[in-house]
Amino acid sequence: MAHNITLTARPGRPNRPSLAPRPQRRRQTLSSGRSRLGAAVVAPALILLTVFFFLPVVLMLWMSLNRWPLLGKISFIGLGNYTAAFQDQDFLRAAGFTLLYTLIMTPLLLVIGIALALLIRRPGKASRVFQSIYFLPVVVGFAAAGYLWLFMAQPNIGPMLDLLTRSGLASHSDNWFGTFTTALGIVCAMVVWKVAGMQMLLLNSGLQSIPVELEEAARIDGASRTQVFRYIILPLLRPTLALVLVFSVAGSLLAFDQFYIMTSGGPANQTITAVYHIYRVSFQGFQLGYGAALSALLMIVLAIVSAIQMLILRNSDHN
Amino acid sequence: MTTLQSSLRPVPRAAWWIINISLAALFLYPFWVVVSQSIKSPAEAAAAPPTLFPGTFSWGNFAKLFSNENGGAGFIQQLGNSVLVSIGATLLTIVLSTLAGYGFARLRFRGSNLLFFATLATFMIPFQAVITPLYLVLHQIGLTNNLLGLMLVYTTFNLPFGIFLMRNSFAALPTSIEEAALVDGCGVLRAMVRVLLPVAIPGVISTALFTFFASWNEFFAALILMTDQSKYTLPVALNVLSSGTFGTLDWGALQAGVAVTIVPCIVIYVLLQKYYVGGMLTGAMK
Numbered sequence: 187m188a189h190n191i192t193l194t195a196r197p198g199r200p201n202r203p204s205l206a207p208r209p210q211r212r213r214q215t216l217s218s219g220r221s222r223l224g225a226a227v228v229a230p231a232l233i234l235l236t237v238f239f240f241l242p243v244v245l246m247l248w249m250s251l252n253r254w255p256l257l258g259k260i261s262f263i264g265l266g267n268y269t270a271a272f273q274d275q276d277f278l279r280a281a282g283f284t285l286l287y288t289l290i291m292t293p294l295l296l297v298i299g300i301a302l303a304l305l306i307r308r309p310g311k312a313s314r315v316f317q318s319i320y321f322l323p324v325v326v327g328f329a330a331a332g333y334l335w336l337f338m339a340q341p342n343i344g345p346m347l348d349l350l351t352r353s354g355l356a357s358h359s360d361n362w363f364g365t366f367t368t369a370l371g372i373v374c375a376m377v378v379w380k381v382a383g384m385q386m387l388l389l390n391s392g393l394q395s396i397p398v399e400l401e402e403a404a405r406i407d408g409a410s411r412t413q414v415f416r417y418i419i420l421p422l423l424r425p426t427l428a429l430v431l432v433f434s435v436a437g438s439l440l441a442f443d444q445f446y447i448m449t450s451g452g453p454a455n456q457t458i459t460a461v462y463h464i465y466r467v468s469f470q471g472f473q474l475g476y477g478a479a480l481s482a483l484l485m486i487v488l489a490i491v492s493a494i495q496m497l498i499l500r501n502s503d504h505n
Numbered sequence: 506m507t508t509l510q511s512s513l514r515p516v517p518r519a520a521w522w523i524i525n526i527s528l529a530a531l532f533l534y535p536f537w538v539v540v541s542q543s544i545k546s547p548a549e550a551a552a553a554p555p556t557l558f559p560g561t562f563s564w565g566n567f568a569k570l571f572s573n574e575n576g577g578a579g580f581i582q583q584l585g586n587s588v589l590v591s592i593g594a595t596l597l598t599i600v601l602s603t604l605a606g607y608g609f610a611r612l613r614f615r616g617s618n619l620l621f622f623a624t625l626a627t628f629m630i631p632f633q634a635v636i637t638p639l640y641l642v643l644h645q646i647g648l649t650n651n652l653l654g655l656m657l658v659y660t661t662f663n664l665p666f667g668i669f670l671m672r673n674s675f676a677a678l679p680t681s682i683e684e685a686a687l688v689d690g691c692g693v694l695r696a697m698v699r700v701l702l703p704v705a706i707p708g709v710i711s712t713a714l715f716t717f718f719a720s721w722n723e724f725f726a727a728l729i730l731m732t733d734q735s736k737y738t739l740p741v742a743l744n745v746l747s748s749g750t751f752g753t754l755d756w757g758a759l760q761a762g763v764a765v766t767i768v769p770c771i772v773i774y775v776l777l778q779k780y781y782v783g784g785m786l787t788g789a790m791k
Contacts, residue, residue: 224612231605231664232620238661239627242638249638305525312525318778319529322536325774325781327722329740330766333747334535337542337756337763342553345538351554358554379532384785391786440633443724447744461633461725468637469729481634489629 246478254475267479276455277480280463287459288438290374295434296427298378299385303393306386317390321383328380332447335376339363366456369449373457377444381437385430392426393419428499432492439488460484539767542760543567550757566757570746570765582735583742584765590652590738591720594659598667598716599709601660606671606708607701611680621672627665636729643730650732658730659720667712670784674708675701711784714777718770739766 250268253261271277302320306313323331338346341361350356362368396419404414420427442461445451451458458466464484468477542550546563549556570580608614609621632639639658640649648654678701724740731737734745743766746759774781 220612221614224608224614224617226608227604227612228608228614228617228620231601231668232624234601234657234661235624235627235664238639238642238658239630239635240623242635242642243630245638245641246635249641302528305521305528308521312522316525316529318775319532321782322771322774323532325718325770326767327718327724327740327770329722329724329743330763331535333743333759333763334539336747337760338535338538340756343551343555343756345542345555345557346534348554348557379535383532387782387785436631440631442633446728447724447747464633464637465725465729468640474637474641477637481637485630485634488631488634492629 246481249475249478250482251479252475254473254478256472256474260475263475267476268483270476271480271483276458277460277463279455280458280460283457284439284441284460287370287374287441288435290370291377291438292431292434294374294378295381295385296430298382299389299430302382302386303389306390307393317386320386323380324383326380328443329447331376331380332444335372335379336448339372363449364453366453369453369457373444373448376448377441381434385434388430389423389426392423395426396422424499428496431499432495435491435495436488439484439491536767539760539764542757543764545757547755547757550760551755566755566761567765569755570758570761580742580762580765583737583739586652586736587721587739587766590656590659591717593653593656594663594720595713595716597656597660598663599713602664602667602671602712603705603709605664605668606673607675607705609668609672610675621668624665624668632662633725636726640729649730650736651730652736655727655730655738658726659716659723662723662726663712663716663719666715670708670712670787671705673787674705678704707780707783708787710777710780711787714773714781715784717773718781721766721770 251262251264253263253266306317306320335346338344339362341347342358347356347358347360347362351358360368362372400418400422401414404418409417440461441459442465445457445459445462446465449457451462460480461484464477464480467473467480541559542555543566544562544564545556545559545566546561547565547569549560549563550566572579605624609617643649643651643654643658646654648657721738722740723738724744727738727741728744731741737745739762743759743762746762747754
């Protein structure tokens with residue numbers, strides 16, 4: 187029996203003639219069979235996504251319009267939660283801190299990421315080894331990393347503090363978690379350690395897509411290294427930069443683990459982030475409606491920030 | 506493929522090595538701390554100021570960790586929970602995203618494009634924002650404080666990326682190869698297995714690694730959804746250890762716990778670097 191294969195037209199592909207004359211009926215059965223199979227194989231994943239993602243998102247929006255204690259009466263209050271949010275000093279402070287943290291971490295991570303990427307550009311096995319070393323903390327997870335650094339910086343018993351004391355840069359009894367700037371500093375150091383490798387990898391991949399001939403041509407033309415960097419490398423790196431920045435900013439805006447674990451939001455609630463505040467509202471105060479409203483705000487801010495970044499940075503002309 | 510003979514900044518060899526070795530030392534130092542603190546004797550582990558090198562080699566901290574000293578459920582159970590949830594989520598994610606990826610790439614049906622974009626849209630929505638209503642949903646179905654519930658949540662978190670990776674893997678394969686296999690007389694299933702599997706394997710491994718690491722290390726959702734100590738996963742178990750509920754904080758045991766949490770990830774990463782890094786780059790660049 188001849189197999190009647192039809193190559194259905196796909197966007198961008200010319201419609202090739204079928205290999206043999208085909209009866210209409212069989213073609214419809216074949217493609218509708220595939221269609222049903224397609225729906226079937228996609229269904230399980232979509233069911234999960236719907237129940238555990240799309241449904242909660244919709245629910246979140248509805249919840250945000252209600253006063254919704256976990257145990258107790260639920261009452262509709264329209265935009266009450268949202269107006270309350272903008273008068274909530276704790277929330278505003280958390281939002282402000284989250285912004286500060288993001289503004290610090292983003293350029294810091296980017297600069298270090300680029301530096302590392304440039305550093306491991308040299309071909310050869312040694313580069314691969316160093317690359318692996320720099321990337322290693324990425325697989326560790328924020329919780330483990332947090333407890334590790336929490337220990338390293340502990341007063342009296344922390345090894346890192348100990349080393350710094352022996353070098354005369356600190357003293358054993360310093361409690362870095364006791365003041366805002368040093369507590370934030372330690373957390374930032376931990377996050378840089380943990381995340382820089384990822385940025386390095388992405389940026390390096392972007393660098394490798396830039397043809398070396400361009401650099402060489404520029405250098406032959408007399409451009410200095412900095413000029414080559416500014417006028418050739420950076421513009422061509424734009425799409426990668428956009429991607430790296432979007433993820434970096436999103437990650438910072440959503441920070442929770444490191445602060446919960448290392449500072450417990452302290453000292454004096456000064457390192458509570460937006461997500462940390464949502465956690466306290468929803469799962470310590472059990473005000474789910476208010477928590478949902480804050481979550482919705484977070485989601486909106488994140489979407490706007492990401493959109494802006496993509497718009498500004500995504501446009502690149504590869505000349 | 507052009508070589509990188511002319512690096513942007515041809516740093517002199519010696520300087521390059523010095524810089525890299527110094528940086529490597531800095532990056533590896535915390536790992537040294539975990540290892541050395543874990544294998545010190547418990548007494549030495551509590552020393553203030555700390556010793557630079559372990560004086561003696563001792564499993565004491567691990568012994569304390571795995572005994573029931575931290576009260577309630579033992580650390581071993583929590584380790585088991587992490588293993589169960591991570592592997593379960595990984596398997597589930599692989600299966601579902603391979604199926605869905607194939608469906609989106611090859612088996613077009615009405616609305617499939619729309620659904621695929623909806624899947625991608627989830628990238629824009631952070632799960633931290635969704636956790637509040639998600640908790641409620643799970644509460645209603647009775648899956649809070651339940652390892653299966655956590656497994657399903659982790660699967661859901663990782664599905665978008667997995668579907669994306671798998672769909673791209675399958676889409677990259679020219680249809681002619683598939684059709685040729687069908688012409689050759691293979692049944693649809695055998696054609697799929699013979700032709701598609703080799704293409705899919707790298708994507709599957711990358712998805713698996715991603716999901717495993719994400720699930721093993723996940724803290725926020727586990728903290729919120731699990732209320733029984735016996736159901737905690739490793740990251741939350743570390744949290745318990747660090748609160749020093751029973752007397753003073755045992756830093757040696759805590760670092761031993763960190764070591765247990767870290768080691769599987771490092772081992773897996775070292776063995777399967779190629780796939781993890783490859784998968785991430787593919788996903789990121791598209």
